[in-house]
Amino acid sequence: MKILVVEDEKKIASFVKKGLAEAGITADVAHNGDDGYRLAAMQPYDALVLDIMLPGRDGLSILRGLREKKNPVPVILLTARSELRERLEGLNLGADDYITKPFFIEELVARLQAVARRARGEGLTIIQIGDLTINLVTREVKRGATKVELTAREFSLLEYLMRAPGRVLTRTQILEHVWGYDFDPQTNLVDVNIQRLRKKICPNGEEDLIETLRGVGYRCRKIEP
Numbered sequence: 240m241k242i243l244v245v246e247d248e249k250k251i252a253s254f255v256k257k258g259l260a261e262a263g264i265t266a267d268v269a270h271n272g273d274d275g276y277r278l279a280a281m282q283p284y285d286a287l288v289l290d291i292m293l294p295g296r297d298g299l300s301i302l303r304g305l306r307e308k309k310n311p312v313p314v315i316l317l318t319a320r321s322e323l324r325e326r327l328e329g330l331n332l333g334a335d336d337y338i339t340k341p342f343f344i345e346e347l348v349a350r351l352q353a354v355a356r357r358a359r360g361e362g363l364t365i366i367q368i369g370d371l372t373i374n375l376v377t378r379e380v381k382r383g384a385t386k387v388e389l390t391a392r393e394f395s396l397l398e399y400l401m402r403a404p405g406r407v408l409t410r411t412q413i414l415e416h417v418w419g420y421d422f423d424p425q426t427n428l429v430d431v432n433i434q435r436l437r438k439k440i441c442p443n444g445e446e447d448l449i450e451t452l453r454g455v456g457y458r459c460r461k462i463e464p
């Protein structure tokens with residue numbers, strides 16, 4: 240994730256840059272509105288952290304300029320508690336979120352991750368196939384009204400299948416995605432875990448939602464909720 244921070248108070252800017260770096264997020268910093276706008280218009284960032292009161296172009300003018308050019312980059316406004324009017328104007332102009340100074344860096348990181356996820360179209364928190372639902376935030380799995388307990392690995396296997404209903408996923412794809420490293424393709428890790436998962440998501444003998452394509456892989460059935 241690469242972020243642009245536009246903030247003229249050097250102390251805050253470096254606090255943010257350092258905090259983001261600790262969370263594994265790279266940030267460019269601009270200390271005035273003109274540089275900020277130029278960078279934001281030029282480079283594809285995953286999100287912008289935009290102070291409102293800036294020398295040169297102010298934050299709202301940057302936001303307006305970007306949105307007029309149909310630039311959809313997610314924007315989080317940094318606002319002072321007193322800047323209610325500016326905050327509302329910013330949201331109307333298409334800011335995705337705001338954070339009030341002073342703030343904890345963890346909160347900014349969480350909001351950045353949320354807006355970046357939304358921008359990538361991963362905003363959904365619940366995936367449902369038939370009467371099977373998984374909640375990507377709480378990690379809760381339910382078949383009808385029955386709660387299903389899964390291990391972390393089983394959950395990510397199920398999530399991977401449910402994100403692509405109707406699509407065949409090969410054993411290799413599943414191994415790479417869920418286990419994340421090179422396994423002997425002869426391993427039966429996938430098959431064993433699919434069997435276990437199948438049993439768990441059919442706690443009361445419900446219909447099977449995972450199809451086996453012999454010699455190819457697996458597919459989650461496509462059922463409208």
Ligand code: CA
Nearest residue numbers: 247290292293
């Ligand atoms: Ca400022």
